[in-house]
């Protein structure tokens with residue numbers, strides 16, 4: 575348990591860089607994730623890529639995302655820096671990242687017990703600098719509240735390629751997180767909202783399109799004044815319980831013709847200012863197993879996080 579790598583990606587190359595400074599030794603473990611290799615070695619991992627970005631796989635497979643954590647050994651309760659570097663096949667920084675959903679880089683963090691969820695951005699606290707763009711180095715800060723395993727996923731876009739990579743990290747210290755609890759309930763309360771998730775078809779099959787249908791009510795009445803969150807009716811992080819699979823999806827309003835033209839969907843900004851009570855999410859689950867679904871909706875100027883669990887056959 576103790577000698578696991580800090581960043582234990584489903585990836586192959588682990589770059590170990592040791593920086594010697596006068597007063598201290600800072601070791602940076604960098605996990606290199608070349609999508610092309612990842613596709614070859616872990617096919618399930620990028621299956622969703624095929625359906626989300628038809629015809630884009632080739633180009634995006636040349637792009638690699640590295641993560642480096644400071645400190646290298648993450649500790650529960652301590653603020654950590656996570657630095658993502660996006661490089662081309664030639665190893666050059668990808669300087670022309672494109673804004674999708676109002677941000678250059680989206681970072682999702684979730685704990686293996688699914689008690690922790692965060693969706694953060696390098697520019698949440700201060701604007702992205704020219705230096706960051708030049709080096710294609712994007713830092714975020716995060717305090718991991720409990721020890722255990724976490725998934726860290728990055729989504730961005732460059733030259734019309736959607737880039738999605740994920741890593742797992744082990745956080746040491748106390749307190750330790752527990753096991754995730756299986757809970758397949760379909761009606762839950764989140765703050766003021768009561769949310770029903772229905773699934774069509776009811777049995778989810780890996781590799782087949784499934785629609786997650788959210789119905790949102792308050793005091794028994796349908797909510798019709800939901801608000802966009804980062805230009806979409808809903809942002810979702812769908813994570814397999816072994817943390818091997820990650821999908822960043824977006825909700826759409828029922829009857830919307832967008833389907834899976836993901837890039838167009840990512841770029842377009844025509845979500846109405848108010849909508850509800852229903853949000854649909856077409857998803858293709860890449861493999862069987864238990865998945866946690868975190869979804870974020872805007873309501874009364876706040877972002878509400880909904881969480882559900884499903885089983886895929």
Ligand SMILES: [Cu+2]
Pocket residue numbers: 675677679680681693694695804
């Ligand atoms: Cu985001």
